[in-house]
Every structure is written in structure tokens, then in C-alpha cells.
Amino acid sequence: xxxxxxxxxxxxxxxxxxxxxxxxxxxxxxxxxxxxxxxxxxxxxxxxxxxxxxxxxxxxxxxxxxxxxxxxxxxxxxxxxxxxxxxxxxxxxxxxxxxxxx
Numbered sequence: 881x882x883x884x885x886x887x888x889x890x891x892x893x894x895x896x897x898x899x900x901x902x903x904x905x906x907x908x909x910x911x912x913x914x915x916x917x918x919x920x921x922x923x924x925x926x927x928x929x930x931x932x933x934x935x936x937x938x939x940x941x942x943x944x945x946x947x948x949x950x951x952x953x954x955x956x957x958x959x960x961x962x963x964x965x966x967x968x969x970x971x972x973x974x975x976x977x978x979x980x981x982x
Contacts (some may be wrong), residue, residue, distance in 0.1 A: 902948050905955045910947030913956075914940050 891900065898907050921936040951959040 903950075903955065905958075906948050906950050909956050910944050913947045914944045917943055 897903055918940050921939055925932045950956055
């Protein structure tokens with residue numbers, strides 16, 4: 881018998897990702913999420929430099945990690961769009977204990 885053999889490279893899932901782990905969309909969303917938070921912390925915290933840097937890192941690093949990872953392997957905007965569509969289209973089902981048959 882003649883079987884066709886296909887060799888799948890090890891890095892076939894790395895296309896369209898940064899460092900082979902993060903989708904480009906997630907990276908862009910992370911930048912758009914963390915830069916305003918970084919600016920707000922640096923500009924408006926009335927602290928000295930060292931506490932300001934510590935508080936900024938405590939806020940920005942988890943926010944950036946959350947943005948890079950996403951929710952259930954989806955980007956935040958994709959997940960938010962799905963949630964918004966579900967929220968708009970959901971319905972309430974009423975059951976009164978009786979079934980109508982025609």
C-alpha cells in the first residue's frame with residue numbers, strides 16, 4: 881500500500897503570534913489597556929518616585945497579563961462582543977406546569 885506521509889512542523893501554531901505564545905490581537909489590546917493605566921498612575925499618584933513605581937507595577941502588570949492571556953483563549957474584545965450579543969439576545973422562559981397540546 882502507498883500511504884501519503886505529511887510532516888507537520890513543530891512550530892505550525894506559531895504563525896500570527898508573538899514569542900510563539902500571544903496572539904497579535906491580544907498584544908495590541910494589552911497595549912491599549914495598559915498605556916492609559918500607566919499614564920494615569922504616573923501622572924496622578926501623589927507619591928514619591930519609588931512608591932509610585934511600585935503602585936504602578938502592581939496595577940499595570942496584572943492588567944497586562946490579563947490582556948495578553950484573555951478570557952478562555954479569546955481576546956478581550958472578542959469575548960466582550962460574544963457576551964454582549966448573548967446579553968441582547970437572551971430570553972426568559974416561563975413554565976407554568978402545564979403543557980398545551982393541539
